[in-house]
Amino acid sequence: xxxxxxxxxxxxxxxxxxxEHALRQYNDTHGHFSLVRNFHLxxxxxxxxxxxxxxxxxxxxxxxxxxxxxxxxxxxxxPLGGFWFDALDGKVxxxxxxxxxxxxxxxSLADLISFGVAPALLAFTIGLRTMLDTVVxxxxxxxxxxxxxxxxxxxxxxxxxxxxxVHYFEGLPIPSSLGLVSVMAYWTYRGWIEGGEGVPLGxxxxxxxxxxxxxxxxxxxxxxxxxxxxxxxxxxxPKL
Numbered sequence: 001x002x003x004x005x006x007x008x009x010x011x012x013x014x015x016x017x018x019x020e021h022a023l024r025q026y027n028d029t030h031g032h033f034s035l036v037r038n039f040h041l042x043x044x045x046x047x048x049x050x051x052x053x054x055x056x057x058x059x060x061x062x063x064x065x066x067x068x069x070x071x072x073x074x075x076x077x078x079p080l081g082g083f084w085f086d087a088l089d090g091k092v093x094x095x096x097x098x099x100x101x102x103x104x105x106x107x108s109l110a111d112l113i114s115f116g117v118a119p120a121l122l123a124f125t126i127g128l129r130t131m132l133d134t135v136v137x138x139x140x141x142x143x144x145x146x147x148x149x150x151x152x153x154x155x156x157x158x159x160x161x162x163x164x165x166v167h168y169f170e171g172l173p174i175p176s177s178l179g180l181v182s183v184m185a186y187w188t189y190r191g192w193i194e195g196g197e198g199v200p201l202g203x204x205x206x207x208x209x210x211x212x213x214x215x216x217x218x219x220x221x222x223x224x225x226x227x228x229x230x231x232x233x234x235x236x237x238p239k240l
Contacts, residue, residue, distance in 0.1 A: 045089040046106045052082035053114030060118075060125040067195065069188070075122055076185045082114030083175055108148040115174045116144030119181050123223060126184055127194030132206070132216035136224050143227030144174045150231075169237040172229040180226065 059075035062068070089107065120137040128137060150170070187193055192200050199217055207214035229235055 042089045042092040043102060043106055045085050045092055046110050049082045049085040049089070049107075050110035050113050052078045052085065053110065053118045056082075056114070056118040057121055060121045063125060072125065072188060075118070075125065076181060076188060079114050079118050079122075079178060079181050082110070082118075083178055086111060086114070086175060104152060108152055111174050112141075112145055112148055115177045116141040119177045119184075120223075122181060122184055123219075125194075126188060127199040128217050128220055128223075129194065130203070130215045130217065131213040133220045136216070136220040136227075140223045140227040143230045144177070147171050147174055147230040168239055171232045171235055172226065172237060174230060176230075177226065180223070 056075045056078035059071045059078065063071035063075060086107070120141045123137055124134065128134075154170070187200065191197050199219055201218035203215050203217055205212075205215050
């Protein structure tokens with residue numbers, strides 16, 4: 001018996017059909033602003049999440065240029081606005097039954113900006129500015145990137161309830177970084193930042209001279225642990 005006669009063609013799954021439908025939807029649409037015309041209401045709300053994250057980044061830059069704390073407070077508050085839009089887009093998508101592949105990708109990209117890049121730059125802004133600090137903060141943001149990519153790739157395998165919600169998250173969800181933002185907001189209020197009393201817990205010198213590339217703020221280790229928790233596969237966080 002030939003092997004070709006024993007092969008069975010794998011039937012497309014529901015997920016494969018949904019992907020094919022979504023790709024056809026965007027491929028068959030032509031004309032000016034065709035991508036924008038295909039956005040659902042939930043997608044536009046997701047983009048506002050990304051807007052908040054980017055505006056926070058620019059507010060950090062304006063603070064570093066002007067030393068005006070108003071810009072720093074904007075930068076600290078905007079990720080919270082991003083979280084509000086992040087929660088709202090899912091509710092709107094379920095209400096209108098308009099979830100899409102594009103929406104899933106937009107959600108991850110917006111989350112990376114608001115809860116990965118923005119908190120890392122906020123930490124730099126308030127005083128974590130040594131060479132090793134920036135290495136850790138870059139690793140923190142990249143851990144968020146890896147966590148979101150893994151979620152998108154494996155979400156179909158995670159157990160879900162009847163409504164389609166996942167039972168748990170593998171690794172610490174990236175919006176949890178708002179906890180770090182809240183701590184930095186408290187430090188800003190108390191003046192425990194660069195230009196004030198300095199970041200709490202001080203600096204550790206691993207090698208070299210004082211003020212050199214071998215120094216790292218003790219607080220940076222919290223960001224390192226947070227990043228490791230985000231990419232952990234064994235850490236399972238129940239979804240409420």
